[in-house]
Amino acid sequence: MKFFASVILCLAVLASVSSAYKIYKATSVNCRSGPGTNYKAVKTYTTKDNIKLTCQTSGQNIKGNTLWGKTTDNCYIADYYLHTGSNGYVVKKCGGSKPPSNGGGGGKIPGPMTNDYPYKNNCGGVDPWSYYKCQCTSFVAWRINKRLGVKFHNHYKGPNWGNANTWDNAAKQTGVPVNSKPVPGCVAQTNAGRYGHVAWVAKVSGNSVTVEEYNHGGTERYGTRTVPKSSFNYIHVKV
Incomplete structure (x- = not known):
């Protein structure tokens, strides 16, 4: 039983910081202050870098992949561009991730095909985004x-x-x-x-x-x- 407990402790420690991973599908990728392209780019990684993750979280969908990794440089990189060998979590899940500062993640993308435009029965005048309604x-x-x-x-x-x-x-x-x-x-x-x-x-x-x-x-x-x-x-x- 002591041996078993030691193995579990060891795995927990290993899972807190990942092995080093490489960039692929691009020559360079921005690492951002949060899990989405609307966050500020704070660092750029290239294919030469060895990238370590402290945790992973759900964020903006990048070509069908919503997973983002937080690096030891304290920024987020899209899992789509990181060769982890897995489509899922390879380290622990991040806690307390905040939505993008631009106002949130919105609804479902692309959402249902339906005429839910709010001005469909009121086509006169200018909308809140400075365009003419129904254009x-x-x-x-x-x-x-x-x-x-x-x-x-x-x-x-x-x-x-x-x-x-x-x-x-x-x-x-x-x-x-x-x-x-x-x-x-x-x-x-x-x-x-x-x-x-x-x-x-x-x-x-x-x-x-x-x-x-x-x-x-x-x-x-x-x-x-x-x-x-x-x-x-x-x-x-x-x-």
Whole structure:
């Protein structure tokens, strides 16, 4: 029995600080003050670094993985980029993790496909995010706030996001990723037409993407479409 107790104590000590792990799937990754990309980057790790974890916690979803590790440098790194050899916890769970300072984790991502836009029966005037109600930009701004928990508005992080055809440039100016790889909960964006268009990505299947949107074709109404991925750019405000 004494031997058994000693083994348990030893395992507990080992679990408090991990072995060293390496970065993969990227050449460098930011380590942040909390478990999400909305937290401040305080350190950058590269593939040459040996990273040790003190605990792990649930945080922002990074390509299907919500686990984040707290390093011995007292910052958080997404498990997606860390080669731990496991999809689950390899050290103890962190206690008392706080939600992101931008207002929380929002609702479920991407959430149900439904016309839950709060101004659907009141299309006149300007919304709280400085867009005209029932326009595509207003709908997407609301979804970002409601479902991502990000306090997005027409001057998010400084520049004027303006019409939909300037969202991609504004995103790039503020370090928000823009690429051709849609994931549920990101923003579909195109510069086509006089003002461009933005929509909410609800589903991704093969080479197709299903979006929810307002004012497609000038209707000031809610709708959904399934189109080729190549129809849009994709702005990753959080996911």
